Amino acid sequence: MKLYWSSRSPFARKVMVAAHELGLAERIECVPIVTAASDPNPDLLAQNPLGRLPVMRLADGGALYDSTVICEYLDTLAGAPRLFPAGPARLTALRRQSLGDGMLDTLVLWRNERLRRPEFQSAPHLVAYRRKTHSALAAVEDEIGAVAGEPVNIAHVVFAVMLAYLDFRFAEEGWRERHPVLAAWYAEFARRPSMTATQARD
Numbered sequence: 001m002k003l004y005w006s007s008r009s010p011f012a013r014k015v016m017v018a019a020h021e022l023g024l025a026e027r028i029e030c031v032p033i034v035t036a037a038s039d040p041n042p043d044l045l046a047q048n049p050l051g052r053l054p055v056m057r058l059a060d061g062g063a064l065y066d067s068t069v070i071c072e073y074l075d076t077l078a079g080a081p082r083l084f085p086a087g088p089a090r091l092t093a094l095r096r097q098s099l100g101d102g103m104l105d106t107l108v109l110w111r112n113e114r115l116r117r118p119e120f121q122s123a124p125h126l127v128a129y130r131r132k133t134h135s136a137l138a139a140v141e142d143e144i145g146a147v148a149g150e151p152v153n154i155a156h157v158v159f160a161v162m163l164a165y166l167d168f169r170f171a172e173e174g175w176r177e178r179h180p181v182l183a184a185w186y187a188e189f190a191r192r193p194s195m196t197a198t199q200a201r202d
């Protein structure tokens with residue numbers, strides 16, 4: 001399997017953390033590719049019409065996107081479902097995945113806005129992205145006690161990757177002071193081999 005990937009992309013990292021947790025990482029070749037919301041890469045558009053990372057190319061030539069679909073696919077290769085539990089727990093895991101993914105969407109938009117020349121930046125958007133981030137972080141902190149009591153699933157993966165991305169791109173936001181329970185959970189999860197093997201870098 002080939003994963004079109006970037007060392008800076010939190011969604012690509014989510015797939016690789018999931019792969020490590022499932023013991024599948026060695027079956028995946030990471031193919032670096034560069035893209036930007038303002039400058040789509042034609043090679044990536046040919047794999048995913050949305051022009052976004054990550055994309056997984058399968059041995060039969062098919063392509064899977066986005067990270068949610070790729071993670072579900074990997075879970076089917078691991079024997080019994082592990083990251084996406086069956087039964088009533090599934091909807092809870094999917095909702096938590098949406099919470100973490102949605103936060104990442106907001107953080108990526110926030111970063112893109114901050115990268116614009118100051119005269120083109122929208123102050124209301126910058127304020128809104130911070131408000132949404134704070135509101136979603138509070139929701140993640142409310143959930144983390146329950147998540148910590150479960151076997152590792154997609155919620156652990158996406159929450160850890162989202163917090164790592166906050167550290168990577170928004171270190172000055174100081175989320176740990178406002179969310180000490182979440183910080184304690186993350187300090188432990190970040191030591192897992194799936195996290196240490198997939199650290200983001202520019």
Ligand SMILES: N[C@@H](CCC(=O)N[C@@H](CS)C(=O)NCC(=O)O)C(=O)O
Pocket residue numbers: 008009010011012035036037038040050051052053054066067068101108
């Ligand atoms: N929902 C998608 C989000 C993927 C995404 O936003 N990827 C970013 C990189 S972190 C990207 O490729 N951005 C380029 C663009 O939006 O054109 C997923 O879960 O994979």
